[in-house]
Amino acid sequence: MKLTNRSKVVSNKEMTLAEKIYLPAIFKGMGITFKHAVRTVVKGAPAVYSYPEVQKPRAKVWRGHHVLKRDEEGRERCTACGLCAVACPAEAITMTAAERTKEEKGLYREEKYASVYEINMLRCIFCGMCEEACPKSAIYLTDRLVDVETNRGSFIYGKDKLVEKINERIDITARQSEKQKNAVK
Numbered sequence: 001m002k003l004t005n006r007s008k009v010v011s012n013k014e015m016t017l018a019e020k021i022y023l024p025a026i027f028k029g030m031g032i033t034f035k036h037a038v039r040t041v042v043k044g045a046p047a048v049y050s051y052p053e054v055q056k057p058r059a060k061v062w063r064g065h066h067v068l069k070r071d072e073e074g075r076e077r078c079t080a081c082g083l084c085a086v087a088c089p090a091e092a093i094t095m096t097a098a099e100r101t102k103e104e105k106g107l108y109r110e111e112k113y114a115s116v117y118e119i120n121m122l123r124c125i126f127c128g129m130c131e132e133a134c135p136k137s138a139i140y141l142t143d144r145l146v147d148v149e150t151n152r153g154s155f156i157y158g159k160d161k162l163v164e165k166i167n168e169r170i171d172i173t174a175r176q177s178e179k180q181k182n183a184v185k
Helices: 023-043 083-087 129-133 178-184
Strands: 066-068 093-099 112-120 139-141
Touching: 083 093, 083 129, 129 139
Parallel strands: none
Antiparallel strands: 066 139, 093 112
């Protein structure tokens, strides 16, 4: 390289004619297109699903909508320890701890509970770190899809959307590790 009097860097190598008219790039792109066309003819077209009538099968370890579990007596398992929020790499979980009163003894397992528990689903990367960090096996990622929303505010899920309903329990036994199964007992 040499410097001109206007401080511009000029390359010693000039572009070839083929490089100037982009022929190598065009042939490379056409080669990729031809390779995909041949693969489709030989192996057949990829499967097409008529969603939502037919849902595409998901992997067994697929992570979806979060759920805050209840114990066998219907009490919330979460004790607001904050380990899930600390473990979350996206910092999507926020919570506020409170102490239960004598009247709330049937609602919460421990003396401390999460009065506010929120997950910002726009920030969540569905990594499952919250699930692994929880010592009480209170939070799980289910195989359910996150609902479609029309505004950003409705993607902040509070306890109203996260805590499982008493009469609509969500089975998460397939997602539990042996350590988590033993922690629940």
